[in-house]
Amino acid sequence: MSTVRNGLVEDATIKDENHVLRGDVFRRERELIIEPGRSERHYWRDLWQYRELFRVLAWRDISVRYKQTVIGAAWALIRPFLTMVVFTVIFGKLAGLPSDGATPYALMVFAGLLPWSFFATALTDTSNSLIGNANLISKVYFPRLIVPIAAVMVAFVDFLISFAILVALMVWYQFVPGWQVLLLPVFAGIAFMASLGVGVWITALNVKYRDFRYIIPFIVQLGLYVSPVGFSSSIVPDQWRLVYSLNPMVGVIDGFRWCLLGGDTRLYWPGLVLSLAVTGFFLWLGIRQFRKMENHFADLI
Amino acid sequence: MSDTVIAVENISKSYLVGHQSGQRERYTALRDVIVREARNYARKTVDFIRGRQIVQGDEIEEFWALQDVSFEVKQGEVLGIIGRNGAGKSTLLKILSRITEPTRGRAVLRGRVASLLEVGTGFHPELTGRENIFLNGAILGMAHKEIARKFDEIVAFAEVEQFIDTPVKRYSSGMYVRLAFAVAAHLEPEILVVDEVLAVGDAEFQKKCLGKMDEASRREGRTVILVSHNMSAINSLCSKGLYLQRGRLQRVGDARSVVAEYLACAEVEKSGQMIFVGEADQQPSKSIYFTSVSILNHERMVSSQVQVTKPFHVCLRYAVARRVSGVELGVRIETSDGIAIFSSTHRLPCDKDHASQERQQATCYVEIPAMFLMPGSYFITIFAHTPMIEFHDVHEPALRFEIVDDGTPFGHRNYRHLGLIMTDLPWRFDQ
Numbered sequence: 001m002s003t004v005r006n007g008l009v010e011d012a013t014i015k016d017e018n019h020v021l022r023g024d025v026f027r028r029e030r031e032l033i034i035e036p037g038r039s040e041r042h043y044w045r046d047l048w049q050y051r052e053l054f055r056v057l058a059w060r061d062i063s064v065r066y067k068q069t070v071i072g073a074a075w076a077l078i079r080p081f082l083t084m085v086v087f088t089v090i091f092g093k094l095a096g097l098p099s100d101g102a103t104p105y106a107l108m109v110f111a112g113l114l115p116w117s118f119f120a121t122a123l124t125d126t127s128n129s130l131i132g133n134a135n136l137i138s139k140v141y142f143p144r145l146i147v148p149i150a151a152v153m154v155a156f157v158d159f160l161i162s163f164a165i166l167v168a169l170m171v172w173y174q175f176v177p178g179w180q181v182l183l184l185p186v187f188a189g190i191a192f193m194a195s196l197g198v199g200v201w202i203t204a205l206n207v208k209y210r211d212f213r214y215i216i217p218f219i220v221q222l223g224l225y226v227s228p229v230g231f232s233s234s235i236v237p238d239q240w241r242l243v244y245s246l247n248p249m250v251g252v253i254d255g256f257r258w259c260l261l262g263g264d265t266r267l268y269w270p271g272l273v274l275s276l277a278v279t280g281f282f283l284w285l286g287i288r289q290f291r292k293m294e295n296h297f298a299d300l301i
Numbered sequence: 302m303s304d305t306v307i308a309v310e311n312i313s314k315s316y317l318v319g320h321q322s323g324q325r326e327r328y329t330a331l332r333d334v335i336v337r338e339a340r341n342y343a344r345k346t347v348d349f350i351r352g353r354q355i356v357q358g359d360e361i362e363e364f365w366a367l368q369d370v371s372f373e374v375k376q377g378e379v380l381g382i383i384g385r386n387g388a389g390k391s392t393l394l395k396i397l398s399r400i401t402e403p404t405r406g407r408a409v410l411r412g413r414v415a416s417l418l419e420v421g422t423g424f425h426p427e428l429t430g431r432e433n434i435f436l437n438g439a440i441l442g443m444a445h446k447e448i449a450r451k452f453d454e455i456v457a458f459a460e461v462e463q464f465i466d467t468p469v470k471r472y473s474s475g476m477y478v479r480l481a482f483a484v485a486a487h488l489e490p491e492i493l494v495v496d497e498v499l500a501v502g503d504a505e506f507q508k509k510c511l512g513k514m515d516e517a518s519r520r521e522g523r524t525v526i527l528v529s530h531n532m533s534a535i536n537s538l539c540s541k542g543l544y545l546q547r548g549r550l551q552r553v554g555d556a557r558s559v560v561a562e563y564l565a566c567a568e569v570e571k572s573g574q575m576i577f578v579g580e581a582d583q584q585p586s587k588s589i590y591f592t593s594v595s596i597l598n599h600e601r602m603v604s605s606q607v608q609v610t611k612p613f614h615v616c617l618r619y620a621v622a623r624r625v626s627g628v629e630l631g632v633r634i635e636t637s638d639g640i641a642i643f644s645s646t647h648r649l650p651c652d653k654d655h656a657s658q659e660r661q662q663a664t665c666y667v668e669i670p671a672m673f674l675m676p677g678s679y680f681i682t683i684f685a686h687t688p689m690i691e692f693h694d695v696h697e698p699a700l701r702f703e704i705v706d707d708g709t710p711f712g713h714r715n716y717r718h719l720g721l722i723m724t725d726l727p728w729r730f731d732q
């Protein structure tokens with residue numbers, strides 16, 4: 001061992017003579033101050049500087065996700081497809097619920113299932129993301145917000161993959177969407193924000209109070225029936241429609257159906273605005289909560 | 302002075318620690334338990350509403366891991382931090398690398414900081430070597446371009462060219478560590494914070510790594526802060542030493558004199574037994590940890606004095622919190638100046654039986670033969686590690702003991718002049 005170190009002893013002394021050469025130029029650029037509550041200052045700039053890490057983490061989770069599975073990314077197709085079949089049979093055929101206008105029931109279900117499964121996956125993945133990356137958090141500094149955002153990103157990729165099913169369904173039913181389809185990215189964006197807001201809020205709380213680990217599967221399970229996934233939100237009585245829109249996914253799912261299926265579906269504006277407001281509120285609450293707790297994650301995890 | 306790159310002023314860090322008072326009572330009445338649990342729930346609810354940390358147990362204590370630590374490091378200096386377990390070394394590194402916030406105080410770092418608290422942080426076993434280089438590089442703060450530029454160099458350095466597209470879970474532990482080291486060695490920060498990572502990897506490779514880091518640092522005058530349990534490493538690597546004791550700064554100054562003070566410090570237990578209390582609470586991440594170490598004389602009694610004519614035992618008690626493969630326990634005997642005389646290691650079995658005993662304590666004995674060590678005063682260091690990968694628990698030094706002369710052929714001479722060990726070698730003469 002000591003022979004290894006001997007190399008450096010000599011250098012330690014040599015360094016002392018040479019250090020003036022380049023150091024000063026560099027040093028002025030960055031001065032890092034560590035103080036209680038200090039990390040607040042350049043938060044968003046820091047987040048931007050670490051975008052590389054964000055990309056890498058998202059990419060890692062995507063490429064690891066289906067490794068050592070036999071059918072790989074096909075899982076992203078099979079799950080929503082089977083759910084759609086079951087919902088179409090149960091709600092459309094057995095319960096005999098009406099579709100939106102003349103749209104085939106399967107297509108309507110799938111247009112709702114797309115944003116919902118994105119939301120559900122994103123929520124589940126984000127809520128565990130910090131704990132799952134505990135080794136990183138306790139060993140390296142980076143803006144912690146990167147971790148849940150990367151998790152939502154991964155769910156988003158799955159979401160994009162399952163679009164293939166939608167296209168296949170449209171071809172099968174020979175259904176051509178109207179001009180509204182151009183607004184789809186807007187609603188996808190809202191879905192992204194809704195998952196991120198709720199997800200970030202819960203992931204922060206989950207680090208401190210592990211109770212939330214048990215709440216999430218429950219929310220996801222209940223939410224599937226509370227949100228208009230297997231049925232059209234038009235069957236909700238009018239006087240309850242606004243209250244129903246408190247669920248941010250109602251606005252998103254309705255928006256998706258309007259964009260994709262167009263035609264007979266009408267956008268329920270007050271509901272959409274309320275859903276947007278709820279989404280915004282959760283995003284604000286989530287980020288606030290996250291930033292408040294962020295500095296203690298390493299101590300708690 | 303203008304070339305001060307790290308200035309730490311009165312840094313303190315406190316944690317809340319909870320205890321279970323019930324375990325100390327002899328009798329537990331159901332009524333008491335109900336009252337206590339109800340009170341606990343009430344407190345947790347209040348904590349929850351106020352957004353405070355929830356602590357298990359019903360007696361909460363504030364524990365200061367660091368208190369009023371101040372020091373300065375100048376550019377190009379290599380600062381070695383030493384101290385016993387729980388002295389706050391890791392907490393200090395975590396604060397300096399921004400992983401956790403100090404409770405009080407302030408530190409100013411001038412320059413790009415990179416911290417290396419673990420080799421191969423974030424390595425994913427399913428990903429290939431190539432992918433892991435980019436992953437680990439990004440985690441350590443390198444830009445994609447920077448990694449791409451150094452990629453070939455890193456691969457050549459790690460000597461894993463053939464396996465670069467193999468998932469790292471198929472790597473041997475040596476290859477894994479080499480790759481992780483190689484990425485770290487190509488970091489070019491102005492301030493480098495390192496925790497014990499120099500202890501892994503084979504000697505040949507370490508040499509190469511240090512050489513590489515040094516080559517870069519000589520050009521740029523890199524400042525290094527490192528924690529090590531290895532005093533000879535501190536002595537040879539560092540220009541400056543910092544000795545922490547129970548969260549307080551004991552001494553900072555020239556590395557050699559700080560190490561000497563640390564070794565001479567009376568804190569080393571002389572009673573022949575050392576019990577490590579609360580180790581599991583303080584270090585929940587440890588997968589294996591020692592709970593006590595003692596010297597047993599030939600009558601199997603705990604004692605710090607043993608006779609040179611009788612064999613004696615070093616008794617280790619340890620607990621396995623999580624099953625890890627390939628763990629070795631080790632005992633190192635050192636002279637009172639900290640020079641290692643010998644080490645003895647033993648690989649723990651990792652079968653199913655062992656796994657069922659998780660969280661349970663186990664005891665093992667190492668026999669030191671009679672007429673082997675010269676009479677004198679010695680230190681014992683104990684460690685549990687996965688060779689070349691990771692140190693799980695180290696106590697350096699854990700105990701001090703004395704070997705008394707009760708019948709050597711040497712009389713009362715100065716034993717140290719004769720050497721450190723006694724052996725009875727055969728002498729032959731030509732007729």
